Amino acid sequence: MALYHPDIYDASRPVPSYWEQNAPLPQHRFQPLQNEQRCEVAIIGGGYTGLSAALHLARDYGIEARVLEAGHIGWGASGRNGGFCCMPATKLSIAELIRRYGVEETQHFYRAQREAIELVERLSEEEDIDYEKCGDGILEVAHKASRMRALGEDQGALKKLFGIESDLIEKKALQASYFDCAELEGGLKVHLGFGLNPIKFVAGLAQAAARRGAVIHGKSAVSGWEKVNGLHRLITPQGTLCADRVIVAVNGFIREQLNPTLDAAALPAISNIIVTRALSEDELKAHAWQNTSPAVTTKALHNYFRLLPDKRFLIGGRGDYRGSDESGKIMRSKLEARFRQLFPHWQEVPVTHFWRGLVCVTRSLLPRIGRLEDDPSVWYGFGYHGNGVCNAPWAGKMIATNLAGANRDLAGIPKVMRGLSSSFVFPGLRLWMLRAAYAYYRVKDAV
Numbered sequence: 001m002a003l004y005h006p007d008i009y010d011a012s013r014p015v016p017s018y019w020e021q022n023a024p025l026p027q028h029r030f031q032p033l034q035n036e037q038r039c040e041v042a043i044i045g046g047g048y049t050g051l052s053a054a055l056h057l058a059r060d061y062g063i064e065a066r067v068l069e070a071g072h073i074g075w076g077a078s079g080r081n082g083g084f085c086c087m088p089a090t091k092l093s094i095a096e097l098i099r100r101y102g103v104e105e106t107q108h109f110y111r112a113q114r115e116a117i118e119l120v121e122r123l124s125e126e127e128d129i130d131y132e133k134c135g136d137g138i139l140e141v142a143h144k145a146s147r148m149r150a151l152g153e154d155q156g157a158l159k160k161l162f163g164i165e166s167d168l169i170e171k172k173a174l175q176a177s178y179f180d181c182a183e184l185e186g187g188l189k190v191h192l193g194f195g196l197n198p199i200k201f202v203a204g205l206a207q208a209a210a211r212r213g214a215v216i217h218g219k220s221a222v223s224g225w226e227k228v229n230g231l232h233r234l235i236t237p238q239g240t241l242c243a244d245r246v247i248v249a250v251n252g253f254i255r256e257q258l259n260p261t262l263d264a265a266a267l268p269a270i271s272n273i274i275v276t277r278a279l280s281e282d283e284l285k286a287h288a289w290q291n292t293s294p295a296v297t298t299k300a301l302h303n304y305f306r307l308l309p310d311k312r313f314l315i316g317g318r319g320d321y322r323g324s325d326e327s328g329k330i331m332r333s334k335l336e337a338r339f340r341q342l343f344p345h346w347q348e349v350p351v352t353h354f355w356r357g358l359v360c361v362t363r364s365l366l367p368r369i370g371r372l373e374d375d376p377s378v379w380y381g382f383g384y385h386g387n388g389v390c391n392a393p394w395a396g397k398m399i400a401t402n403l404a405g406a407n408r409d410l411a412g413i414p415k416v417m418r419g420l421s422s423s424f425v426f427p428g429l430r431l432w433m434l435r436a437a438y439a440y441y442r443v444k445d446a447v
């Protein structure tokens, strides 16, 4: 049984995203697995984590890897996200991270966050990926004047502890040089991160991995997994893959039957996006729009938004515990209402696209990267807390490096995200926990 309604897992359907309709992937190159095949490393999941692992294994270590993806390549979150390449992949504040793990480990975590963003740029350069980079940092918008204090504290900590530059911007200055909207009381511009086109990036990664020698199969959902004579045997509709090692790279799209240990450690949550038609110059002026850097509000249940290169507007937000097409219609109208509330001058601007997908939260509120204790030949990377555009490729790289043996004992992976940590005590109640968390966040956001 999966956590959500079958509609959200139906990988036979295209994703109605703006990205997919405008830059389709070269799927013909990634044919389903056929017959009985053998390889060193089998990777379940054809998103950033899996493709980056395949690319690094093949390119840097000459290790034979095959990717098995249930839908088309990039069908999961990697081909349909908002394209915010930013940090951090956690719901914990800097103060909370320090309280739990100490300054040194928190610094290691933030160093990894910076490395992850730089990896996206470096991979794109090395592998010639055109990913439509836009903006020069990420803007955090204070939704209440009281949030400016916390942003000021973040600014100090980012600089002092991690050497990350940012500007605290007062309301008037923000309105004058970025944009104006409702619930805007100032902001923090972090000079790290940018926007990108997620489907171009995932397509580029897939093509690079294939060029470097990895074998990639679309339409190859793993429906059975057994271990025979020390070898993993993965069963897909048209073929079987035997491998010495397996990397599970399914993040929020995990289903219970794949691996119960990993399933119990993951809490998938739905993220929704709408995109409008291109805005005219007059419409942009109405909200004083002058910047292409992605923006996110300070709410715990935040909205994220950005102006796309062709002047369409993208806005996203969390919500829904069902995942059916019917509940999607309700989410679409809620998100549309929120869009018009934040941007009142765009009441008449039509929304052209709505889609959604699964992100992944963990009990520790940090990503989990490592190998299973009861079977160290099984590796995993998941739980990027909605910040997987850079963290997932980075996790794939770290898994590849450690698996290849160049680093031992999960070296290079900060302790705070190393291994499985703790699972949810009552996995069957995960959606109730999510409801409770959202209810708590709603109260927190209101005060």
Ligand SMILES: Cc1cc2nc3c(=O)[nH]c(=O)nc-3n(C[C@H](O)[C@H](O)[C@H](O)COP(=O)(O)OP(=O)(O)OC[C@H]3O[C@@H](n4cnc5c(N)ncnc54)[C@H](O)[C@@H]3O)c2cc1C
Residues within 6 Å of the ligand: 011, 044, 045, 046, 047, 048, 049, 050, 068, 069, 070, 071, 074, 075, 076, 077, 078, 079, 080, 081, 082, 083, 084, 085, 086, 220, 221, 222, 223, 249, 250, 251, 252, 253, 254, 255, 258, 271, 272, 273, 316, 355, 356, 357, 358, 359, 360, 381, 382, 384, 385, 386, 387, 388, 389, 390, 391, 392
């Ligand atoms: C709407 C939305 C907006 C987002 N916005 C942002 C953003 O702006 N910035 C950001 O950093 N992050 C964002 N994220 C999160 C980010 O996209 C993810 O963290 C990241 O893509 C995870 O990559 P992945 O490769 O681990 O997983 P995915 O890209 O989800 O790939 C997992 C794949 O596994 C496949 N799979 C599952 N089970 C099986 C099986 N049994 N056999 C074979 N294949 C299987 C699935 O089909 C899926 O394609 C967003 C996510 C969503 C859904």
